[in-house]
Amino acid sequence: GQNIDQPTEMTATEGAIVQINCTYQTSGFNGLFWYQQHAGEAPTFLSYNVLDGLEEKGRFSSFLSRSKGYSYLLLKELQMKDSASYLCAVRRVTGGGNKLTFGTGTQLKVEL
Amino acid sequence: GAGVSQSPRYKVAKRGQDVALRCDPISGHVSLFWYQQALGQGPEFLTYFQNEAQLDKSGLPSDRFFAERPEGSVSTLKIQRTQQEDSAVYLCASSLDGSYEQYFGPGTRLTVT
Numbered sequence: 001g002q003n004i005d006q007p008t009e010m011t012a013t014e015g016a017i018v019q020i021n022c023t024y025q026t027s028g029f030n031g032l033f034w035y036q037q038h039a040g041e042a043p044t045f046l047s048y049n050v051l052d053g054l055e056e057k058g059r060f061s062s063f064l065s066r067s068k069g070y071s072y073l074l075l076k077e078l079q080m081k082d083s084a085s086y087l088c089a090v091r092r093v094t095g096g097g098n099k100l101t102f103g104t105g106t107q108l109k110v111e112l
Numbered sequence: 113g114a115g116v117s118q119s120p121r122y123k124v125a126k127r128g129q130d131v132a133l134r135c136d137p138i139s140g141h142v143s144l145f146w147y148q149q150a151l152g153q154g155p156e157f158l159t160y161f162q163n164e165a166q167l168d169k170s171g172l173p174s175d176r177f178f179a180e181r182p183e184g185s186v187s188t189l190k191i192q193r194t195q196q197e198d199s200a201v202y203l204c205a206s207s208l209d210g211s212y213e214q215y216f217g218p219g220t221r222l223t224v225t
Contacts (some may be wrong), residue, residue, distance in 0.1 A: 045213045087154050100157065103150070105154050
């Protein structure tokens with residue numbers, strides 16, 4: 001089976017930095033994705049890691065350690081519009097191809 | 113270029129009714145996925161198509177759920193004899209192929225009364 005854990009909710013201040021952690025246990029690991037989802041909207045792709053290390057993309061960075069089954073999403077210079085749910089998803093290679101297994105999401109609230 | 117579109121956006125069905133949910137993927141995307149998202153949860157995988165072939169349907173919760181993609185483009189998720197526990201948002205996603213990021217549609221919110 002698979003297990004993906006991330007905090008249920010976090011609160012941070014506008015302009016600050018926040019780190020959202022994700023731990024996973026899975027077989028056939030083939031990459032980790034982070035998605036952002038505003039209430040009532042579709043998830044939108046933020047980042048992808050398949051090798052260990054840090055991937056930086058503007059205000060967003062994502063880190064992966066495959067040996068530890070651990071990833072984090074780092075958001076810098078927080079803005080009010082960053083208030084959303086952040087979904088960690090692990091891609092597995094299965095007999096039928098690739099599929100994503102999502103965590104329950106971390107609800108981030110950005111305050112003034 | 114248009115993104116993934118889904119219709120209807122909202123559907124209310126009485127328990128026992130059949131429903132059909134439509135997904136139009138991004139043009140040229142080979143892979144298509146269906147997910148079910150309950151309130152406050154992450155999306156859960158239902159089924160996956162590569163072109164018209166349904167390669168994985170391990171996430172379909174029961175034989176009341178059926179999906180097709182006959183011409184390798186538009187897909188339909190059908191739920192027969194709907195139950196209250198089927199109430200959720202049904203998300204469709206497409207990708208260039210299975211190894212690229214998935215682009216999600218806005219979802220269909222199904223409420224079974």
